[in-house]
Amino acid sequence: MIRKMREPLAFELSSPGKRAVRMPELDVPEKKNLLGGLPVRKEIDGFPELSEAEVTRHFTRLSQTNYCVDQGLYPLGSCTMKYNPKVNEKIASLPAFSGAHPNAPQDVVQGSLRVLKQTEDLLSEIAGMDAFTLQPAAGAHGELTGMMLIRAAHEDKGNPRKYVLIPDSAHGTNPSSAHTCGYTVKEIKSNANGTIDLEGLAAVMNEDVAALMVTNPNTLGIFESGICRIADIVHSKGGFLYMDGANMNALIGIVRPGDMGVDVLHLNLHKTFSTPHGGGGPGSGPVGVKKALVPYLPVPVIGEKDGKLVLDSGRPKTIGRVRSFYGNFLVIIRAMAYILNLGSEGVREIAETAVLNANYIRKSLEGEFHLKYAVPTLHECVFSDKFQKEFGVSNLDIAKRLIDYGLHPPTMSFPLIVHGALMIEPTETESKRDLDLFIDAMKAIAREAKEDPETLHAAPHDTYVRRLDETAAARNPVLKWEKK
Amino acid sequence: MSYVSLSDKDRKEMLAAIGVSSIDELFGCIPEEVRLKRALDLPGPEPEPALVRHFAGLGGMNTYSNYLSFLGGGAYDHFIPSVVDYLSSKGEFVTPYTPYQPEVSQGTLQAIFEFQTLICQLTGMDIANASLYEGATGAAEAVLMAQRLKKKPKVLVARTLHPEYRSVIRTYIRNLGVRMEEVPYDGKGGLDKDALARMLDAETGAVILQSPNYFGVCEDVRAVADLAHGRQALLAVVVAEALSLGILEAPGKLGADIVTGEAQSFGIPLSFGGPYLGFMACMKDFVRQLPGRIAGQTTDVDGNRGFVLTLATREQHIRREKATSNICTNQALCALRATIFLESLGKDGLRDMAWLNVQKAGYALDALTRVPGVRRKFAGPHFNEFVIELPKPWASVGKALKDKGILAGLGLGESFPELANCGLVCVTDKHVKEDIDRLARSLQEVLR
Numbered sequence: 001m002i003r004k005m006r007e008p009l010a011f012e013l014s015s016p017g018k019r020a021v022r023m024p025e026l027d028v029p030e031k032k033n034l035l036g037g038l039p040v041r042k043e044i045d046g047f048p049e050l051s052e053a054e055v056t057r058h059f060t061r062l063s064q065t066n067y068c069v070d071q072g073l074y075p076l077g078s079c080t081m082k083y084n085p086k087v088n089e090k091i092a093s094l095p096a097f098s099g100a101h102p103n104a105p106q107d108v109v110q111g112s113l114r115v116l117k118q119t120e121d122l123l124s125e126i127a128g129m130d131a132f133t134l135q136p137a138a139g140a141h142g143e144l145t146g147m148m149l150i151r152a153a154h155e156d157k158g159n160p161r162k163y164v165l166i167p168d169s170a171h172g173t174n175p176s177s178a179h180t181c182g183y184t185v186k187e188i189k190s191n192a193n194g195t196i197d198l199e200g201l202a203a204v205m206n207e208d209v210a211a212l213m214v215t216n217p218n219t220l221g222i223f224e225s226g227i228c229r230i231a232d233i234v235h236s237k238g239g240f241l242y243m244d245g246a247n248m249n250a251l252i253g254i255v256r257p258g259d260m261g262v263d264v265l266h267l268n269l270h271k272t273f274s275t276p277h278g279g280g281g282p283g284s285g286p287v288g289v290k291k292a293l294v295p296y297l298p299v300p301v302i303g304e305k306d307g308k309l310v311l312d313s314g315r316p317k318t319i320g321r322v323r324s325f326y327g328n329f330l331v332i333i334r335a336m337a338y339i340l341n342l343g344s345e346g347v348r349e350i351a352e353t354a355v356l357n358a359n360y361i362r363k364s365l366e367g368e369f370h371l372k373y374a375v376p377t378l379h380e381c382v383f384s385d386k387f388q389k390e391f392g393v394s395n396l397d398i399a400k401r402l403i404d405y406g407l408h409p410p411t412m413s414f415p416l417i418v419h420g421a422l423m424i425e426p427t428e429t430e431s432k433r434d435l436d437l438f439i440d441a442m443k444a445i446a447r448e449a450k451e452d453p454e455t456l457h458a459a460p461h462d463t464y465v466r467r468l469d470e471t472a473a474a475r476n477p478v479l480k481w482e483k484k
Numbered sequence: 485m486s487y488v489s490l491s492d493k494d495r496k497e498m499l500a501a502i503g504v505s506s507i508d509e510l511f512g513c514i515p516e517e518v519r520l521k522r523a524l525d526l527p528g529p530e531p532e533p534a535l536v537r538h539f540a541g542l543g544g545m546n547t548y549s550n551y552l553s554f555l556g557g558g559a560y561d562h563f564i565p566s567v568v569d570y571l572s573s574k575g576e577f578v579t580p581y582t583p584y585q586p587e588v589s590q591g592t593l594q595a596i597f598e599f600q601t602l603i604c605q606l607t608g609m610d611i612a613n614a615s616l617y618e619g620a621t622g623a624a625e626a627v628l629m630a631q632r633l634k635k636k637p638k639v640l641v642a643r644t645l646h647p648e649y650r651s652v653i654r655t656y657i658r659n660l661g662v663r664m665e666e667v668p669y670d671g672k673g674g675l676d677k678d679a680l681a682r683m684l685d686a687e688t689g690a691v692i693l694q695s696p697n698y699f700g701v702c703e704d705v706r707a708v709a710d711l712a713h714g715r716q717a718l719l720a721v722v723v724a725e726a727l728s729l730g731i732l733e734a735p736g737k738l739g740a741d742i743v744t745g746e747a748q749s750f751g752i753p754l755s756f757g758g759p760y761l762g763f764m765a766c767m768k769d770f771v772r773q774l775p776g777r778i779a780g781q782t783t784d785v786d787g788n789r790g791f792v793l794t795l796a797t798r799e800q801h802i803r804r805e806k807a808t809s810n811i812c813t814n815q816a817l818c819a820l821r822a823t824i825f826l827e828s829l830g831k832d833g834l835r836d837m838a839w840l841n842v843q844k845a846g847y848a849l850d851a852l853t854r855v856p857g858v859r860r861k862f863a864g865p866h867f868n869e870f871v872i873e874l875p876k877p878w879a880s881v882g883k884a885l886k887d888k889g890i891l892a893g894l895g896l897g898e899s900f901p902e903l904a905n906c907g908l909v910c911v912t913d914k915h916v917k918e919d920i921d922r923l924a925r926s927l928q929e930v931l932r
Contacts, residue, residue, distance in 0.1 A: 006788065006789075007594070009594070009597070009598060009601075010598050010823075010827045011598070011601065014830075017832075018830065019828075019829065019830040019831075019832055019833045020565065020567060020827075020828035020829070020830065020833070021565045021828050021829050021830075021833050022833070023563070023833060023836045023837050023840055023913060024840075026839075026840060026843050026844075027916055027917045028843060028844055028847035028917050028920070029847065030843060031843065031846050031847070031850075034842050034843065034846040034865070035702065035731075035732070035842065035865050035867075036864075036865035037865075038702050038732060038733070038865050039706075039732070039733035039737075039738065040731060040732065040733060041729075041731065041732060041733045041734060041737075043831060043835075044605050044606070044831055044834075045605075046605060047602075047605055047826075047830065047831040047834070048602075048826070048827045048830055048831070049830045049831050049832070050827055050828075050830060052565075052567060052828065055567055055571075055824065055827055055828050056567055056570075056571065058827070059571040059574075059577075059591075059595070059824060060571070060574070062590070062591035062594055062595060063571075063574045063576035063577055063591050064576065064591070065588075065589075065590040065591045065594075066576040066577065066580050066588065066589055066590070066591040066592055067580060067585070067588035067589065068575055068576050068577075068578070068579040068580040069579040069580065069581075070575035070576070070578075070579045071575075071576075074580075074581065076581055076584075079581055081581055082487070083487055084578070084579050085487055087532045087535060087536065089573070089578075090536065091535070091536065091539045093569075094539060094540065094543045095543075095549065096542075096543030096544065096546045096548075096549065097539075097543055097546065097755070097756065098753040098754070098755050099548070099549055099561075099753060099754055100546050100548045100549075100754060100755070100756040101548060101553060101555045101559055101561065101754045101756075101891075102558075102559050102754065102756050102757030102758075103555045103556075103557050103558070103559060103894050104548045104553070104555060104891065105886065105891070107547075108546065108547045108548045108550075108551065108891075109546050109548055109756065110545040110546065111542040111543050111544065111545030111546035112546055112756045114542055114545060115542060122526060125524055125525055125526060126524060126526070128520075137617035137618065137621070137758065137759070137815075138617065138811075138812065138813045139812065139813070140800070140810045140811055140812040140813070141617060141621070141810075141811075143810065144810055148655065148659070151659055160659070171801070172799075172800040172801040172802070172803070172804045172807070173800050173801075173810055173812050175800070175804040175805035176800035176803070176804060176805055176807045176809070176810035177810040178805065179805035179806075179807075179810070180628075180656075180660075180809070180810045181659050182659030182660050182661075185804075185805045222513070223513045223514050225513055225514070225515055227515075227518065228515070228517065228518060253520070253523075253524055254511060254514065254519065254520060255514055255518050255519055255520055256520055259518055259520065260518040274487070276578045276579050276817075277579065277580065277581045277582070278577070278578055278579075278580075278815075278816050278817030278818075278820075279577060279578075279580045279581070279582065279583060279589070279592035279595075279816040279817060279820070280581065280582035280583065280592070280614070280777065280813050280814050280816035281582075281615070281759075281813040281814050281815040281816050281817065281818070282617075282758070282759030282813075282815045282817060282818055283813050298655070319655055319658075320651050320652070320654055320655035320658075321620070321648055321651040321652045321655055322621075322652060322655055323617060323618055323620050323621050323652060323758075324558055324618055324619060324620035324646070324648040324649065324652065324746075324757065324760075325558075325559070325618075325648070325756070325757025325758055325760075326756065326757050326758070327757070327758055328758040328759040329755050329756040329757055329758050329759075330753075330755045330756075330758070330759060331758075331759060333539075337535055337539060339526065339528070340526075340527060340528040340529075340530045340535060340538065341528060341529060341530055341531070341532070341535050342486050342526075342528060342529055343526055343527070343528035343529030343530070344523040344524040344525070344526045344528075345523070345529070346486040346528075346529050347486070347524055347526065348523070348524070349486040349488060350486045350488075352507045353486070353488045353490060355507070355510050355511065356490075356495065356498055356499070356502075356507050356510065357490075357498075359502050359504075359510055360498040360501060360502060363501055363502045363503070364501065375513075376510070376512065376513040378510070378511070378513070399585070400587065403585065403587055403588055408585065408588065409585055411584075413584070413801050414801065428486060428487070428488050429487050429488060429489060430489060431489035431490065431494075432489075432490060432491075432494040432497070432498065434489075458785075460587050460588075463587045463588060464587070464590050465586070465587055465590055465784040465788050465789075465790035466587065466784040466785050466786055466788075467587065467784060467785050468586050468587065468782050468783070468784045468790045468791075468792050469782045469783055469784070469785075470586075470782065470792050470794065472782050472783070473780040473781065473782035473792050473794040474780070474794050474795055474796070474797070477611075477771065477778075477780050477794060477795060478780055478781040478782075479597075479600055479611045479612075479771075479778060479779070479780050479781075479794075480597070480600050480601040480604045480611065480612070481597070481598070481601045
């Protein structure tokens with residue numbers, strides 16, 4: 001991963017007349033003036049011109065500056081950076097699937113439709129929901145879709161309602177998605193145990209509240225043990241319980257959201273179901289619902305007619321489409337392959353091992369790092385930099401120093417209720433050796449914080465680039481290359 | 485098995501270290517009454533050999549590849565250079581997260597920066613984001629962005645915007661107090677500019693125009709921009725066939741304020757509709773309202789150039805409900821594919837590919853309209869798609885051609901009831917002359 005040779009931008013490597021790909025000659029008679037006098041563009045100034053070898057070298061060199069989960073532990077909390085099985089890549093690249101046109105007549109793409117239908121069924125069983133839509137392209141897109149379903153159901157009863165309740169520990173997309181759906185967000189404070197205060201919830205829950213958005217286990221890794229009571233409180237005033245499924249890796253095979261009163265949830269196939277993150281997408285954020293919300297699902301819905309699968313858009317109460325076509329199909333097929341490969345025992349083993357690994361890290365680092373909430377946690381644990389702050393060392397310093405140890409840092413940007421957070425989620429795929437490497441590195445950093453804080457402030461020391469000036473990047477944005 | 489890497493011995497040691505006797509104890513915080521008391525009812529486990537066989541079987545139920553296809557309509561089958569698959573399959577690109585730690589993510593960040601530059605070059609705009617989900621949500625985000633900038637209750641959307649894109653806009657705005665009105669098309673298949681002039685008013689915040697439009701007709705972007713700007717409305721141009729940017733003038737040079745669209749054509753397989761690659765570009769003044777991730781250039785403590793995610797104060801992890809958009813991830817790996825695709829084709833290759841599309845579609849239009857009874861529906865100039873009208877309903881003719889092994893195009897009757905006899909035919913660089921001649925011959929036989 002560590003490369004010192006600077007790699008220029010493709011535009012800087014470019015020289016006139018080169019190209020990596022030559023298109024065939026025109027095999028039909030050429031016609032003049034086909035574009036009917038439309039403005040045709042001149043040569044694109046500065047557009048790259050490279051040979052194939054240059055393109056290959058360029059991207060190979062760039063790839064060598066990335067850390068990735070193929071290489072080692074990637075303990076980003078709430079991101080579930082598990083190993084991505086390679087057979088799923090092979091299946092997604094089968095030409096029968098990757099080459100299928102989304103506008104093809106339905107009878108010539110029955111295999112693709114079968115994949116979608118079966119994945120809906122698998123997810124429904126795993127989450128305990130009555131139906132799924134696979135259209136949403138990512139977790140936040142799933143949240144927005146879920147909130148739209150809730151709003152449509154309320155509107156159907158005559159009143160869309162005004163507010164959505166969200167705990168202060170929630171990921172930032174939750175309030176943003178509720179807002180994008182036209183709701184006003186009311187934040188509810190976590191109690192001393194890091195969970196939702198039931199009395200506080202009961203006090204704010206009323207008939208103006210459309211829904212509560214809950215993440216369970218929450219971003220602290222703590223299971224909302226009052227979840228059934230929470231559902232009762234929300235339902236008693238006619239509200240819906242929305243669950244952000246970002247942390248389902250802790251629960252699959254153990255508990256089903258549908259069995260604890262959840263009305264709508266989204267899953268992240270790129271987290272729980274092992275599809276690769278791709279450096280930030282493509283993901284997939286299917287949404288599961290209980291019966292009451294089925295009529296509002298986005299169209300098209302996959303139905304069955306005369307033994308064939310069909311795309312059904314004739315749904316009078318639908319919220320409409322939330323994207324073109326049917327979802328991120330090649331992500332969905334990877335998740336399906338993953339589930340079929342595991343079977344029910346394998347699925348349960350995910351949650352069991354993820355929770356074991358996280359608790360092993362937690363136990364090994366307790367005392368070295370501050371743990372704000374000393375209650376049991378599941379698949380992740382959230383330490384803070386409180387002990388290291390005494391020596392002037394922040395969570396950012398700790399994170400950057402981990403890079404010197406050849407590891408990826410934990411999540412630091414949230415939860416907002418833990419100042420200086422280090423949110424660690426190892427996932428089930430890590431070996432004890434890799435967990436121990438991480439634990440040893442964290443212990444060594446805790447020692448360094450006391451003895452040699454300067455080394456931490458200056459970290460990372462041995463990377464392709466060192467600490468970058470993010471303030472300058474935002475203050476004076478340079479967002480593209482420009483020809484000098 | 486679940487890709488776990490612990491041995492029984494590891495498990496025992498770890499449980500002992502934690503101080504519990506079983507994994508089950510670790511789940512003690514979950515109330516007994518909500519626990520699943522049975523095994524999940526799932527098929528499998530299927531070990532890898534069985535799994536591959538299973539999916540090969542499902543793939544066999546797809547017969548699409550047996551047909552000669554002229555389908556387009558928002559998804560385009562173009563040549564993809566081998567380097568795109570090869571380089572974009574590298575684990576170093578496929579298996580990292582969003583580049584929150586720039587010191588170990590320069591490969592992803594620099595590729596995004598190059599992608600943003602390429603999109604700016606192609607669209608003629610000042611700035612571009614790191615990508616959006618796909619074209620339809622891109623169009624919806626353009627409407628929301630225009631709404632933030634103009635704060636007007638009405639948006640005018642061309643009826644020739646892809647029907648699914650229109651549907652997504654409708655879904656997105658219905659809770660936000662924005663009203664959408666559709667501007668009809670004229671006899672040449674382009675936006676009816678007289679109607680637009682009538683519909684534009686002081687309440688209109690934006691005009692949404694697709695070019696080439698859903699009928700494949702290239703719009704007079706300049707004229708529409710002038711009309712919109714004359715009433716202080718923004719013009720967002722939607723490009724659903726990004727390859728057209730290889731030959732047609734950049735919308736940014738013709739007055740567009742926002743350019744958004746679908747870049748699936750740039751090296752992304754048809755994939756039954758996803759994952760695809762939305763993009764969005766705009767003028768510099770609007771940067772704070774642009775949704776999605778953005779990479780920017782900076783320097784490290786040693787003075788070396790590097791790249792970071794920037795302008796995060798627009799985003800939800802900082803701004804929460806006040807964010808410009810709820811979008812969190814982009815489509816980084818698809819954007820990488822597009823970047824490799826564009827840099828491989830290069831300046832000349834992209835133009836050549838676009839030109840092949842124009843020429844082959846032109847040849848096909850001539851060949852098909854020589855068939856008795858078949859006429860060109862819209863006289864407006866086209867890129868690689870066009871609408872033909874048949875003497876009888878498209879559905880029946882399409883079915884007969886399908887029996888001959890040809891998917892001749894997309895019937896328009898469902899989305900445009902007045903065009904029941906019409907179909908949208910798409911011809912790309914992947915079609916050879918014989919494919920087109922076969923389509924024309926077969927159409928003639930079917931209509932006889």
